[in-house]
Amino acid sequence: MSRDECSRERRSIPLISPFCSRPEPRASTPTCSGPRAEQARRRWPSLARQMVAALCALSMLGVSACGGGGGGSGKKDEGDFVAEWDPGATGLARALQREELFEDLADALNDGFKLPRDLPIVHTSCGEENAFYDPRQGALLMCYELLDLVTSISLQLAEDEEEAAQRAIGTWTFIFFHELGHGLADLYELPLTGGEEDAVDDFSTLLMIEADLVQEVAYAADFWLETDPGLVDASQFADEHSLNQQRFYNMLCLIYGSDPNRFDILVSGGHLPESRAVRCPGEYEQKLKAWETLLKPWSKE
């Protein structure tokens, strides 16, 4: 099935909804303002709290996924993850700040991982829709402008305000873990092979799968497909990132590969081609093992 034949449904990963069963896109596109956005905002605090509960399982990732035993590696713990908020938070950013989602997330990461120095997680105004690890500053920068875009697209894609909130928070969490992957690759001097952008997409996807935030990471995959520029030119082919559609399929492959029986609908529904799907359980095992091996020396347990 081509993207044109079922574009909206194809964006919606059917872990909950059946394929091609969703209504046509609305004539009016919701934005960050208006009554529907207001309803979504009311759901953000409680959704954020639920996410915190799930994400706190991440402290387990440093222990269980890394297999334990890292405590004797000789790596010293000389820093902490520290959440910081610059002025200017509005909308979802304000809700996340109020709910202290990233403070709790930093605590969970501090429970799981040693750091050679502090790693600030800074929400800030950047003047562009972006999020990135800045090696000179030694900080993860999460831009309010990109969060506004994530919120706007989540409202466009969602059927109701609860789903909009889950999409926005899930996508933002994915983006944060992607940037965290860059930060850890630098601080730990990880010997990555292949493209770092692909590797940290894998890292983020695996973290969310292991925290059982599978629907949320599927929503993040939707975000990449939705923001696909369509026609690509040399600059996109030359970019350090894979094409958005490739990022989408790579994420789906890891989800499917983590439990082919549970996520069979990704293949039977036509979202993930069978030709790729047969490789996905092996890809999942290989990538999980690779990240376990890389992170094990820095695990606190």
Ligand SMILES: [Zn+2]
């Ligand atoms: Zn990146």
